[in-house]
Amino acid sequence: MPLVRVVVTLKPSLLDSAGRTVSDSLVKLGFDEVEGVRIGKVIELHVTQADPSRLQAMCDKLLANPVIEDYQIEVVD
Amino acid sequence: MKIAVVRFPGSNCDQDALWALRSDVGVAAEYVWHEATSLSGFDGVFLPGGFSYGDYLRCGAMAARAPLMSAVRDLAERGHPVIGACNGFQVLCEAGLLEGALLLNHSQKFVCRDVRLRPETQKGLWMESQSQVLRLPIAHGEGRYIADRENLSRLNGEGRVAFRYVDSAGDATEDANPNGSVENIAGIVNEAGNVLGLMPHPERATNARIGGTDGLVLLRAFSAMKV
Numbered sequence: 001m002p003l004v005r006v007v008v009t010l011k012p013s014l015l016d017s018a019g020r021t022v023s024d025s026l027v028k029l030g031f032d033e034v035e036g037v038r039i040g041k042v043i044e045l046h047v048t049q050a051d052p053s054r055l056q057a058m059c060d061k062l063l064a065n066p067v068i069e070d071y072q073i074e075v076v077d
Numbered sequence: 078m079k080i081a082v083v084r085f086p087g088s089n090c091d092q093d094a095l096w097a098l099r100s101d102v103g104v105a106a107e108y109v110w111h112e113a114t115s116l117s118g119f120d121g122v123f124l125p126g127g128f129s130y131g132d133y134l135r136c137g138a139m140a141a142r143a144p145l146m147s148a149v150r151d152l153a154e155r156g157h158p159v160i161g162a163c164n165g166f167q168v169l170c171e172a173g174l175l176e177g178a179l180l181l182n183h184s185q186k187f188v189c190r191d192v193r194l195r196p197e198t199q200k201g202l203w204m205e206s207q208s209q210v211l212r213l214p215i216a217h218g219e220g221r222y223i224a225d226r227e228n229l230s231r232l233n234g235e236g237r238v239a240f241r242y243v244d245s246a247g248d249a250t251e252d253a254n255p256n257g258s259v260e261n262i263a264g265i266v267n268e269a270g271n272v273l274g275l276m277p278h279p280e281r282a283t284n285a286r287i288g289g290t291d292g293l294v295l296l297r298a299f300s301a302m303k304v
Binding site: 065 | 178
């Protein structure tokens with residue numbers, strides 16, 4: 001059964017408040033090479049068939065909000 | 078006038094809304110479960126606050142796709158009043174009935190306090206009665222309103238910003254903005270003016286004994302709306 005991984009991220013133009021706080025914390029821990037953090041979501045789908053147009057429809061209809069998010073679809077196996 | 082108070086799994090301001098409408102506004106109101114498919118017999122809709130579907134995926138995402146939302150959309154298109162407060166505002170945005178989205182508060186903290194709201198428009202029946210700054214409670218973690226530049230200029234240009242967060246002098250300052258919303262926007266209306274979404278809770282301010290009555294102004298306008 002194919003495994004599909006969808007990565008949803010906040011659009012680059014939007015401020016990621018949580019990402020910024022994590023970034024600040026990493027710097028405070030001594031990882032001063034960190035200049036920015038963006039936090040997203042990984043959604044794994046177990047599907048009987050990995051039809052690209054249907055996967056895209058799933059993202060457009062529910063998994064991502066096009067107003068604020070971008071997504072990438074990866075068919076894992 | 079009979080108002081449907083929609084209940085999603087995880088709604089938690091539904092009882093407040095029902096009792097505010099019935100007892101303090103004096104209008105008929107009934108609960109409607111989100112799996113219903115008809116709003117026959119109802120003249121308006123109140124989408125209450127809470128954590129519908131546990132805020133899974135995104136706030137309001139699953140609720141916006143619940144069976145009843147087709148009937149809500151239909152009622153809205155026919156000009157009936159629809160109000161979404163807090164999670165209800167998130168649901169309206171997710172459903173595409175209003176533009177934009179609500180993101181994590183800039184502070185990342187859940188903010189629970191009173192705010193001052195300056196009415197920004199006379200558009201729509203909601204707003205015609207609004208002339209003075211209202212004091213209403215907010216209680217949310219994800220209330221940072223955003224819209225892209227195009228939608229923002231449309232909202233401003235068409236007079237569809239309903240309320241902005243302001244300070245005691247009535248100015249929309251950064252300090253008065255509780256969540257980092259763009260241009261201090263606390264609520265917007267749709268093009269026709271019959272759909273209102275806002276983060277503050279008018280249903281929690283309808284009785285002096287619980288801290289204020291400024292919510293009555295809005296909810297009375299709601300119940301007085303003729304379609």
